[in-house]
Amino acid sequence: MNTQLRPAITIFVLLTALTGVIYPALVTGAAQVAFPHQANGSVIVKDGKAIGSELIGQNFTEPKYFWGRPSATGPMAYNGGASSGSNLGPTNPALVDAAKARVATLKAADPGNAAPVPVDLVTASASGLDPDISPEAAAYQIGRVAKARNLSIPQVEALVAANTAGRQWGVFGEARVNVLKLNLALDALGQK
Incomplete structure (x- = not known):
């Protein structure tokens, strides 16, 4: 069970960091640089x-x-x-x-x-x-x-x-x- 649980938790943490923190931060930053008026609600x-x-x-x-x-x-x-x-x-x-x-x-x-x-x-x-x-x-x-x-x-x-x-x-x-x-x-x- 330990051999399956550890990789599952590792993938969960990595995907959470990637899709929940890194990707939104990059998209938000790019929007603020390229389209600040629209990104802030026009x-x-x-x-x-x-x-x-x-x-x-x-x-x-x-x-x-x-x-x-x-x-x-x-x-x-x-x-x-x-x-x-x-x-x-x-x-x-x-x-x-x-x-x-x-x-x-x-x-x-x-x-x-x-x-x-x-x-x-x-x-x-x-x-x-x-x-x-x-x-x-x-x-x-x-x-x-x-x-x-x-x-x-x-x-x-x-x-x-x-x-x-x-x-x-x-x-x-x-x-x-x-x-x-x-x-x-x-x-x-x-x-x-």
Whole structure:
């Protein structure tokens, strides 16, 4: 038994050190050197204070801000520690009711807007924390934001265009607008 136990314990200790300490330390060190912003959570800092992450949506509800996708996280919305989808299917009454409520909220915030509400403004993403909206969802909100901030529509359209990212490497995904960055650009425009 001793002849089998000693090699098993030795392999266990070596593999634990290799896969549990050495490999994670090397990967973490490489990430810190090559991609420090991403490795530290893509945190956005304003006036020396962390105000959010480029990777996690936030709950904007004031008319002067662009609104992001709804959050499906619990027990509170936009909870980075509870990333998950709602798992509600397209015919689930709870999803249908939530989408109708969100449409009603968007229409009430901008009653003059007769355009159809983009689907990403009424449905949560798979993670429940999506920080981005489609350019169509941003365009839908331009009139409300411009009116609330006393800006011209072309000014707000220019900000949306400046904050629209294309497909990754020109191939993957879709064009997107990071809501936090766009709202920070709006605030910066108001401070000038």
